[in-house]
Every structure is written in C-alpha cells, then in structure tokens.
Amino acid sequence: MKRIVIFGTGNLATHLFEVYKYSGDFKIIQVYNHDPKSLQIFNDQVAITTNLNEIAPADIYILALKDDILAEISQKINETNALVLHTSGAVSVEVLNKFKNRGVFYPLQTFSKNKKVDFSKIPICIEANTAENTKVLNELASEISEKVFGISSEQRKTLHVAAVFVSNFVNFMYTEGEKICNDNQVPFEILHPLILETASKVTKMSPLESQTGPAKRNDQEVISSHLELLNEEQQKIYSLLTLSIQNLHGKEL
Amino acid sequence: MKRIVIFGTGNLATHLFEVYKYSGDFKIIQVYNHDPKSLQIFNDQVAITTNLNEIAPADIYILALKDDILAEISQKINETNALVLHTSGAVSVEVLNKFKNRGVFYPLQTFSKNKKVDFSKIPICIEANTAENTKVLNELASEISEKVFGISSEQRKTLHVAAVFVSNFVNFMYTEGEKICNDNQVPFEILHPLILETASKVTKMSPLESQTGPAKRNDQEVISSHLELLNEEQQKIYSLLTLSIQNLHGKEL
Numbered sequence: 001m002k003r004i005v006i007f008g009t010g011n012l013a014t015h016l017f018e019v020y021k022y023s024g025d026f027k028i029i030q031v032y033n034h035d036p037k038s039l040q041i042f043n044d045q046v047a048i049t050t051n052l053n054e055i056a057p058a059d060i061y062i063l064a065l066k067d068d069i070l071a072e073i074s075q076k077i078n079e080t081n082a083l084v085l086h087t088s089g090a091v092s093v094e095v096l097n098k099f100k101n102r103g104v105f106y107p108l109q110t111f112s113k114n115k116k117v118d119f120s121k122i123p124i125c126i127e128a129n130t131a132e133n134t135k136v137l138n139e140l141a142s143e144i145s146e147k148v149f150g151i152s153s154e155q156r157k158t159l160h161v162a163a164v165f166v167s168n169f170v171n172f173m174y175t176e177g178e179k180i181c182n183d184n185q186v187p188f189e190i191l192h193p194l195i196l197e198t199a200s201k202v203t204k205m206s207p208l209e210s211q212t213g214p215a216k217r218n219d220q221e222v223i224s225s226h227l228e229l230l231n232e233e234q235q236k237i238y239s240l241l242t243l244s245i246q247n248l249h250g251k252e253l
Numbered sequence: 254m255k256r257i258v259i260f261g262t263g264n265l266a267t268h269l270f271e272v273y274k275y276s277g278d279f280k281i282i283q284v285y286n287h288d289p290k291s292l293q294i295f296n297d298q299v300a301i302t303t304n305l306n307e308i309a310p311a312d313i314y315i316l317a318l319k320d321d322i323l324a325e326i327s328q329k330i331n332e333t334n335a336l337v338l339h340t341s342g343a344v345s346v347e348v349l350n351k352f353k354n355r356g357v358f359y360p361l362q363t364f365s366k367n368k369k370v371d372f373s374k375i376p377i378c379i380e381a382n383t384a385e386n387t388k389v390l391n392e393l394a395s396e397i398s399e400k401v402f403g404i405s406s407e408q409r410k411t412l413h414v415a416a417v418f419v420s421n422f423v424n425f426m427y428t429e430g431e432k433i434c435n436d437n438q439v440p441f442e443i444l445h446p447l448i449l450e451t452a453s454k455v456t457k458m459s460p461l462e463s464q465t466g467p468a469k470r471n472d473q474e475v476i477s478s479h480l481e482l483l484n485e486e487q488q489k490i491y492s493l494l495t496l497s498i499q500n501l502h503g504k505e506l
Contacts, residue, residue, distance in 0.1 A: 067475060090467075090475045109447055110465055115454065123443045149443055158437035159444070161479040166430035166444050167451040168466030169494045170423045175460040175501065177419035184411035190376045190402055191412070191419050192456045194362055198420040199452035201368065203445045207428040212363055213421030214343075222320060222343045226414040233497060240493055241422045244486060248428065 002136070003058040005030045005082075007073065009038040011111035012087055013064035017042065019119045019144045026143060030056045052076045060140065062087065062105060063096075071095050083133050089160030092153040093127055103128030103137050106156055107145070110167055119144045125151035125159065176234060208248075215245035255389070258283045258308055258335075260326065261317035262291040264364035265340055269317060270295065272372045272397050279396055283309045305329045313393065315340065315358060316349075324348050336386050342413035345406040346380055356381030356390050359409060360398070363420055372397045378404035378412065429487060461501075468498035 004026055006013050013031070020028050030047040032055060033039050039048040047056065055061070055077065063086045065073055070086055074096055077084070084099040089106050096102035106125040109117060124141040126148060128134040134150070141148040151159065174195065181188040201210045214222040223242060227235050257279055259266050266284070273281050283300040285308060286292050292301040300309065308314070308330065316339045318326055323339055327349055330337070337352040342359050349355035359378040362370060377394040379401060381387040387403070394401040404412065427448065434441040454463045467475040476495060480488050 066470075067472065090478065108443055110450055110454065110463075115457065117450065121446050123446060125443070147443075147446075149440075151439070151443075155437060155439050157478065158433060158439050158482065160475075161482050162430040162433040162439070162441075162444060163447055164466055164468075164479060164491070165426045165433065167447050168464070168468060168498070169490075170426045170448075170451055171455065171460050171464050171466075172468075172494055172498050172501075173418045173423045173426065174455045175464065177415040178455075178460055180411060180415040180418065184408060186404070186408050186411050186415070187402075188415075189456075190361055190378070190400075190404075191415060193374050193376060193400075194416055194420050195423075195452050195455065197363055197370070198423055199448050201363070202424065202427045202431075202448065203442075204368070207424050207431055210363075211421070211424050211428065213417055213424075215417075215421060215425075219320065222413075225343065225410070226417060229411065229414050233500070237422075237493060237497060238417070240490060241425055244490060245421070245425050247486070248425075 002026050002060060002140075003029045003056070004060045004062060005032065005055055005058045006062050006064060007032045007077075008064040008066075009033045009035075009042070010064060010066070012107065013062075014041075015111050015117060015119070016062065016064060017046075023143050026060075026140060029058060053078065055080075058082050060085065060136070067091050074098065083128070083136055085137070089125075089156055089163065092157075093129065094153070101129070101133050103133050104153070104156065105137060105141060106151070108159060108163060120146050123147040123149055125149050125156055127151060127153060127156070176237070180229070180234075211245065211249060213245070215242040216249050218246060255279050255312040255393075256282045256309070257313045257315060258285065258311045259315050259317060260285045260330075261319075262286045262288075262295070263317060263319070265360065266315075266317035267294075268364055268370060268372070269315065270299075276396050279313075279393060282311060306331065308333075311335050313338065313389070320344050327351065336381070336389055338390070342378075342409055342416065345410075346382065347406070354382070354386050356386055357406070357409065358390060358394060359404070361412065361416060373399050376400040376402055378402050378409055380404060380406060380409065429490070433482070433487075464498065464502060466498070468495040469502050471499060 020026050031042045032049050036050050042048050061082045061084045067088050067090055083101040084096050085103050085105040087105055093104050104127040107122050109122045122145050124145045126137045126141050128137045178188045273279050284295045285302050289303050295301050314335045314337045320341050320343055336354040337349050338356050338358040340358055346357050357380040360375050362375045375398050377398045379390045379394050381390045431441045
C-alpha cells in the first residue's frame with residue numbers, strides 16, 4: 001500500500017481526499033496547509049500539519065496548490081524520495097526539479113467543494129520524469145479514473161487554454177444569458193435543456209458542424225434586433241463573436 | 254382529433270412531424286414546401302404539396318419556416334379559420350395579424366436533423382391572441398412536452414438573444430477549443446467531461462457562483478502564457494472575455 005500526503009485543502013484536495021478514502025492500494029496519511037482553520041474538517045479523519053518540517057515520510061506527495069504558490073512551497077519542502085506531483089494545468093513539471101522523483105497529476109475537470117463528481121469519468125493527464133515514476137503515477141490515476149492520458153507539459157498548456165474556452169468562457173456566456181433573463185423577468189431555467197443539449201451535441205459531432213444561429217446564417221435583421229436589447233459590454237461581446245463565427249463559416253446563408 | 258398542416262421541411266418541421274405521429278389528439282394531414290425535393294421523405298407518410306392554394310382545411314397551421322420568409326408566406330396563405338402558428342424565437346406574433354386565430358409555438362432547443370431529441374424535456378414557449386386559442390395551443394404543446402411556458406413576444410425576444418449566448422456563442426467556444434487541441438495534437442475528447450460538467454453545474458447553481466479560471470482569479474501569469482499560445486483572433490476573444498469576467502467579478506483574488 002502506498003502512502004500519500006496531500007498539500008492543500010482546496011476544491012481538488014478535498015475531492016482527492018474523498019475519493020482515495022475508498023482505495024485499497026493508496027492511503028492518505030496526512031494533509032498539510034499553512035492555515036489551521038482550513039484543516040479542521042480533516043482533523044478527525046487523518047493526521048494534519050501546518051508545518052512543512054513535519055511532513056510525514058510517504059511514497060507520494062500531491063501538491064494540490066494554487067499555481068502561484070507552487071514554486072515557493074516546493075522550495076520549502078525537505079528533500080525526499082517520495083514521488084512529488086503537482087496538479088496544475090498551466091505549470092510545467094520543471095517547477096519540481098529539486099525532487100528526484102517528480103510528475104504531474106492533472107485531472108481535467110471543474111471542481112466545486114459542495115458538488116459531488118464521479119471521478120471515474122474524469123480524464124487525468126499524467127507526466128513523470130522516469131518510466132518507473134510514470135508507472136506509479138499511472139497506477140495512482142487508474143485507481144480512480146478510467147481515462148488516464150500521458151500528456152507532456154507543452155500539451156498540457158494547450159489543454160489548459162482550450163479548457164478556458166470550453167469551460168470558463170462558456171460559463172461566462174451562461175452568466176450573460178442568466179443576466180439577460182433576470183433583467184427581463186424570464187426564468188433562466190427555460191434555457192437549461194438548451195444548455196445541456198448544446199454541450200451533449202459536441203461529444204457526438206464536431207462543434208464546427210453543430211454551429212447554428214443568426215451569426216452563422218448571417219441574419220442581419222435578427223443580429224440588429226438583438227444588439228438593441230443588449231448593454232454596451234454585451235454588444236461588444238456579441239459583435240466580436242458574431243464576426244468570428246462569420247469569418248469561420250464564410251458567411252453562408 | 255385536431256388536424257395539423259406543417260409548412261416547412263427543416264430540422265424543426267421534421268422533428269415535429271416525427272413526434273406528432275404518435276399523438277392521439279393531433280394528426281398531421283399535410284406538409285407544404287415550395288421545393289418538391291425536400292418533400293420526398295414525407296411522400297409515403299402524408300399528403301404533400303408545393304402549392305399554397307392547395308393547403309388542406311385543418312385546425313392548426315404550423316409555419317416552421319425561416320424568419321426571413323415568414324411574412325411573405327403568411328401573405329400568400331389563403332384566409333382561414335385555422336389557428337396559425339409560427340415557431341420563431343425572434344419574430345413577433347404580429348407577423349400573423351391577417352389571421353383571425355394566431356399564435357406562437359416556440360420550442361427552445363437546438364435541432365439537428367440526424368440527432369433524436371426527447372421532446373418531453375424541451376420547453377415550449379407559447380403565445381396566442383385569445384384565451385380560446387391559448388387553450389388549444391396549450392393542449393398542442395402539452396401533448397409533447399412537460400414544460401410549457403406562456404411567454405409574450407417581448408419576453409421571447411429576450412429569450413432568443415439569451416439563447417444565442419448560452420448556445421450559439423457557447424458552441425463557438427467549443428469550436429475554438431477543438432481547434433486549439435487539433436493544432437497541438439491533443440485529443441479534443443479529453444475535454445468532453447469538462448464540457449458536460451460545466452453545463453450540468455449551471456442547472457444546479459447560478460453561473461455567477463460557478464465561475465472559475467485565471468480571469469476570475471486575476472492570474473496574470475497564466476493569462477499572459479495563454480495569450481502567447483493563441484492566434485490574433487483568439488487573442489482578441491480571450492482578452493475581451495477575460496476583461497469582462499474581471500469587471501463582473503471585481504478582480505477578486
């Protein structure tokens with residue numbers, strides 16, 4: 001059985017703690033955070049520490065930390081034979097260069113603390129510095145997910161920016177849609193089935209094929225009437241995206 | 254039993270034809286289109302016509318036509334006592350003013366001919382010019398959907414522009430995500446679970462709460478490294494949406 005220490009208590013750390021609880025081959029033996037308050041919820045389930053000099057000897061350290069403190073915390077962790085992993089989409093594995101055994105364990109999903117997720121369907125992108133470490137990392141990831149992908153740091157950077165488009169920017173489009181509904185006393189829930197179908201569609205066909213709407217149809221009358229309903233910031237977004245869709249789809253009718 | 258004539262043979266017309274086939278209370282008795290070729294697939298199932306002077310007497314005419322020909326075709330349809338409906342999100346019910354009985358039957362969903370949809374979950378927005386017509390329209394919609402909403406022409410216009418944001422623009426974000434993956438030899442399918450979860454999340458909590466990502470975190474280092482990976486058009490979109498997210502979320506850290 002391999003022992004794990006988790007660094008961090010954020011959304012991902014919390015979900016990893018929950019999912020490895022039921023693992024036979026891996027056991028979380030300690031959780032670290034600099035802030036004692038955030039450790040309270042783990043206190044009766046596992047050893048906790050706020051001191052980087054008191055990290056338990058273990059086989060795997062998972063640094064589920066914010067990108068901007070990864071380098072700093074890594075520097076403060078004592079030398080170790082453990083396989084040290086970070087979980088960031090945007091940071092290269094090189095940030096862990098001081099460790100002999102290092103890698104990346106990047107689950108590509110959006111996590112909220114109070115929403116359960118089914119880890120078995122979440123793609124986990126892995127990368128490690130040796131074949132032996134890749135093997136361990138593959139076992140760690142396969143223990144909780146059916147979808148494990150070997151992905152280089154360069155490719156992961158690409159995936160991360162693509163994820164901003166298909167998740168963060170998409171969520172912002174939902175936010176604008178909700179705002180438009182609220183401003184006009186229309187329940188946003190009427191749009192839920194459309195949102196789900198639009199997402200589901202692109203898992204079955206290319207989004208390039210499934211584009212619809214006034215921009216693709218080049219329906220100027222509808223586009224003008226829509227712009228009249230929007231505020232200045234929304235108009236900017238509407239105009240830019242309409243133009244981009246038209247550029248892409250060659251102003252078909 | 255109420256008799257229906259469908260005008261049009263597009264995605265929506267085709268889906269309506271399929272779903273009312275199994276109705277006990279409504280029966281499609283004729284399909285019209287100016288183009289005989291597009292009528293061929295209906296030919297052995299129902300009466301067809303390319304001539305607006307040969308429309309069968311019926312209780313309900315459903316004009317499932319493109320917005321820009323709605324007015325023209327309406328003018329050419331002979332006077333009738335039938336309840337005449339259009340299916341457009343963007344056009345006012347007034348386009349049907351020449352008919353004594355008129356209304357709107359707007360299923361808020363994205364339709365592709367070759368993808369089955371479960372109509373029972375699709376919100377149908379209805380509007381009619383009299384209480385009696387509203388009753389008939391309500392029966393027509395409730396026959397196929399559990400979610401029927403009375404929505405005025407003004408509200409429907411609002412819903413339509415909101416739908417452009419949450420569906421057409423969202424699909425365009427997926428398209429950019431796929432392009433970024435393809436350009437870097439990363440399989441787009443790794444992003445499918447993220448796409449589905451991002452959509453599913455906002456049916457359970459407000460998109461305002463579920464926003465994540467470098468823009469919301471104001472993570473300038475990640476934002477700069479992302480911009481370097483993008484082409485000029487993608488950079489414009491990335492910058493504008495990042496700024497809008499930051500404006501909305503007050504540059505929280």
